[in-house]
Structure formats: structure tokens, C-alpha cells
Amino acid sequence: MTDTYLHHEDHIESSDLLKDIVIGMSDGLTVPFALAAGLSGAVDSTSVIVIAGIAEIAAGSIAMGLGGFLAGQTEQDHYNSELKKEYWEVDNIPQKEQEEVRIFFRELGLSSEVQEKAVIELTRDKDVWVKFMMKHELGLDEPDPKRAGKSAFNIGISYALGGLVPLSPYFFIADSIEALKVSVGITLVCLFIFGYFKSKLTGVNPLTGGLKVMLIGASAAAAAFIIAKLIEG
Amino acid sequence: MTDTYLHHEDHIESSDLLKDIVIGMSDGLTVPFALAAGLSGAVDSTSVIVIAGIAEIAAGSIAMGLGGFLAGQTEQDHYNSELKKEYWEVDNIPQKEQEEVRIFFRELGLSSEVQEKAVIELTRDKDVWVKFMMKHELGLDEPDPKRAGKSAFNIGISYALGGLVPLSPYFFIADSIEALKVSVGITLVCLFIFGYFKSKLTGVNPLTGGLKVMLIGASAAAAAFIIAKLIEG
Numbered sequence: 184m185t186d187t188y189l190h191h192e193d194h195i196e197s198s199d200l201l202k203d204i205v206i207g208m209s210d211g212l213t214v215p216f217a218l219a220a221g222l223s224g225a226v227d228s229t230s231v232i233v234i235a236g237i238a239e240i241a242a243g244s245i246a247m248g249l250g251g252f253l254a255g256q257t258e259q260d261h262y263n264s265e266l267k268k269e270y271w272e273v274d275n276i277p278q279k280e281q282e283e284v285r286i287f288f289r290e291l292g293l294s295s296e297v298q299e300k301a302v303i304e305l306t307r308d309k310d311v312w313v314k315f316m317m318k319h320e321l322g323l324d325e326p327d328p329k330r331a332g333k334s335a336f337n338i339g340i341s342y343a344l345g346g347l348v349p350l351s352p353y354f355f356i357a358d359s360i361e362a363l364k365v366s367v368g369i370t371l372v373c374l375f376i377f378g379y380f381k382s383k384l385t386g387v388n389p390l391t392g393g394l395k396v397m398l399i400g401a402s403a404a405a406a407a408f409i410i411a412k413l414i415e416g
Numbered sequence: 417m418t419d420t421y422l423h424h425e426d427h428i429e430s431s432d433l434l435k436d437i438v439i440g441m442s443d444g445l446t447v448p449f450a451l452a453a454g455l456s457g458a459v460d461s462t463s464v465i466v467i468a469g470i471a472e473i474a475a476g477s478i479a480m481g482l483g484g485f486l487a488g489q490t491e492q493d494h495y496n497s498e499l500k501k502e503y504w505e506v507d508n509i510p511q512k513e514q515e516e517v518r519i520f521f522r523e524l525g526l527s528s529e530v531q532e533k534a535v536i537e538l539t540r541d542k543d544v545w546v547k548f549m550m551k552h553e554l555g556l557d558e559p560d561p562k563r564a565g566k567s568a569f570n571i572g573i574s575y576a577l578g579g580l581v582p583l584s585p586y587f588f589i590a591d592s593i594e595a596l597k598v599s600v601g602i603t604l605v606c607l608f609i610f611g612y613f614k615s616k617l618t619g620v621n622p623l624t625g626g627l628k629v630m631l632i633g634a635s636a637a638a639a640a641f642i643i644a645k646l647i648e649g
Binding site for chain 2: 210213214216217218220221222225226231233234235237238239241242243245246249250253257260261288291292293294296297300301304305308311315382385386387388392395398399400402403404406407408410411414415
């Protein structure tokens with residue numbers, strides 16, 4: 184392993200962490216923001232809004248964190264069970280599996296001659312063959328066992344931190360509509376900033392991306408406010 | 417297009433719809449459930465819980481629906497911009513792009529002779545070549561432009577319907593702790609059922625999957641209940 188390779192790996196790790204933080208925060212900003220806005224339209228007491236907001240943040244970050252962790256485990260189980268199945272197939276129905284390799288090369292537009300040679304060479308080593316089937320027949324990459332858990336934890340924590348932003352004015356301002364005005368201001372700015380960075384990380388135009396994330400948050404908050412107002416009558 | 421092909425497409429469409437419904441519902445059951453449970457620990461009036469719950473459902477379904485729709489658009493934009501870039505590269509730096517095709521075949525363990533022939537055949541047709549680079553260098557499949565919007569809509573609606581399950585007892589029972597008991601009962605049963613089907617659709621052991629989804633919901637609700645109780649003092 185060369186230094187360049189190590190450096191590259193470092194780069195991936197830190198950008199993964201950044202991605203988790205940005206995803207968690209921009210989601211965390213949206214739903215607690217909309218919930219607080221909705222309740223501001225219906226209840227005067229900010230203490231109820233603070234309790235509801237914190238209950239939502241706890242619920243949301245656990246659902247995202249634990250959900251992500253268990254999804255990661257499931258992905259690992261799924262990979263292992265498919266791997267076992269492919270080894271069995273390669274051992275027991277090799278003709279059928281060879282035919283599937285041939286179809287892959289045929290679909291790339293290669294000639295019968297090259298298809299034939301590629302199939303013979305690729306199916307010589309059983310491990311290479313199975314790995315090929317996993318990736319190109321089933322579209323499965325070997326999951327990183329630590330990655331899913333860490334990622335879920337990071338997203339969960341970031342969701343909680345993001346959720347505290349729209350809620351913070353309600354800690355200090357007694358009137359719910361006054362608190363809502365401050366909450367709207369700071370949250371829309373934060374949503375734009377996080378949408379901007381989220382887009383940069385995924386290689387999308389950051390200005391459009393920032394506006395989209397801001398639009399989602401604003402629509403959700405407006406809808407929650409109007410609906411809560413209507414129910415409260 | 418043969419009848420068999422059409423039949424196959426039908427099958428995919430209906431299972432996609434089913435998947436959207438199950439994903440939306442099992443998520444919709446979780447967060448509104450936990451929010452209602454949290455508030456039940458802190459407020460006596462079920463009317464506040466109903467308002468908060470409906471505000472959350474509106475916020476969550478818009479965030480999921482609109483968020484999913486915009487993410488689908490972004491994916492399409494991203495695909496188109498990468499496609500343009502690959503055509504440019506194939507036109508302007510063909511040697512480098514041919515080398516990348518060669519590396520793909522080398523990593524499959526093919527001999528130099530077969531690598532060479534495969535590269536020549538594959539890079540003969542520019543469209544085939546670009547499509548290959550998109551899929552195997554960048555890991556991008558052409559997104560279905562209608563699919564993302566429809567899927568987001570289905571998930572959003574299912575989230576809202578799922579969210580009404582844990583909330584429904586609060587419509588009819590005046591005491592919040594009494595309503596919570598009924599809510600816990602029906603929601604855990606529904607979470608198990610939806611987790612069971614979610615796992616079946618994704619090819620995972622349905623019993624374990626059902627228990628996992630139920631566990632996530634129960635943990636989120638318990639945490640929200642305890643935290644709200646602590647804040648309320």
C-alpha cells in the first residue's frame with residue numbers, strides 16, 4: 184500500500200463523514216422546523232412546542248440512526264446469503280452460470296469469438312467468477328461492515344443537531360408567532376447553506392441545489408402551519 | 417416488443433408500487449407514533465397531540481414526496497451532464513478512454529490478447545462505448561424520468577396514511593395515556609406487518625425484518641416518551 188493510496192483513502196473517509204453530516208442536518212432542519220411552524224399556528228405556549236420538537240428530534244434521530252444501522256446489517260446478511268448461493272450455482276449448475284457470463288459479454292456487443300475466450304478465462308478461477316456474478320449479474324458490491332453503523336450514527340447525531348436550529352428561538356421567546364418568525368429566518372438560511380454543500384458533494388449545481396432544499400423546507404413548514412391552523416379552527 | 421416482455425414490465429410496475437407503499441407506510445408509522453407517544457408523556461390534552469401529529473404528517477409527507485421528486489430531477493440532470501462529458505471525452509481523448517475500457521477487462525482477469533480484442537470491438541460504436549463508460553466506469557444507469565416523481569408521490573401518500581394509524585386512538589380517547597396504550601398496541605402490530613412485507617420485497621428473512629422494524633418504532637417511541645417526560649419535569 185503506497186502513500187498515495189493511503190492519502191486517497193483518508194480523503195474518502197473524511198468526505199463520507201461530511202456527506203453524513205450534511206444529509207443528517209438538512210433533513211433534521213426540515214421536519215422539526217415544519218412541526219414547530221405547524222404548532223405555532225395552533226398553540227400559544229412555546230413550552231408545548233419545545234416538548235413536541237424535542238420528542239420529534241429524539242424520534243427522528245433514533246429512527247434514522249437505528250434504522251440505518253439495521254439496514255446496514257441486513258445488507259451484509261443479504262450479500263452473504265447471495266454469495267453462498269452463487270458458489271452453490273457455480274459448483275452445481277456451471278453451464279447455466281457460464282451462459283450468464285456469455286450473455287454479459289454479448290450485451291457489450293463483443294463478437295462470438297471474444298465472448299467465448301472471455302468466458303473461458305473468467306470462469307477458470309472460481310473466486311473471480313463468483314465475484315463477477317455478484318457484481319455484474321446481481322449488482323452487489325461487498326458492503327463495508329463498519330461503514331453502515333458509523334454512517335447511521337453520524338446521520339442520527341447530525342439530524343438531532345440540525346433539528347435544534349429551528350427549535351432554538353422557542354427556548355428564548357415566549358410568544359409562539361414571534362419565535363416562528365426568527366425560526367423561519369435562521370432555518371431557511373441554514374437549509375440553503377446545507378443544500379448548497381449537499382449538492383457540491385453529489386456533483387450537482389450548488390445554487391439550484393440550495394434553493395431546492397430551502398423550497399422543500401419552506402413548503403413543508405407552510406403546509407404544516409396551514410393544516411394545524413385549520414384543525415384548530 | 418413481445419407479450420412476455422409486456423407482462424414482465426407490468427410485474428415490475430406493480431411491485432415498484434407495492435415497495436413504495438410499504439416503505440412510506442413503515443416510515444409513516446414510526447415518527448408520528450413516537451411523537452404522539454412523547455407528547456402523551458408530557459401533555460394531558462389529546463387535542464394538542466392530534467394537531468402536532470397531523471402537522472408532523474403533513475411536514476413529513478411533503479418532505480419525503482417533494483424531496484424525492486426533486487432528487488429524481490437532480491439524478492436526471494446529473495446523468496445528462498455526465499453523458500455529455502463522456503461523449504466529449506470519447507471524441508477528444510479517445511486513447512485515455514480506451515485505456516479505461518482496457519483496465520475494466522484487465523480487472524476481470526482476462527488475458528492481454530482478449531483485453532485488446534474486447535477494447536477494439538467495444539470502442540467501434542461510439543454510443544455503445546459511451547453507454548459502457550456510463551455504466552461500468554461511473555456506475556450510472558439511465559434514470560426513468562417518470563419513475564422518480566411517481567415513486568415520491570406514492571411514498572408521500574403512504575407516509576401520510578401510515579401516520580394516521582398511531583394517531584387514530586387520540587381522535588376518540590380523551591385521556592392521553594389511555595390513547596397511548598391503544599396506539600402502542602395497533603402500531604406495533606402494523607410495524608411488524610409492514611416490516612414483514614418490506615423484507616419479503618427486498619429478499620430478506622421476513623420474521624427478523626418485521627421484528628427489526630417493530631424494534632425501531634418501539635425504541636423511538638420509548639425515547640421520545642422518556643425525554644418529553646424529563647423536560648416536562
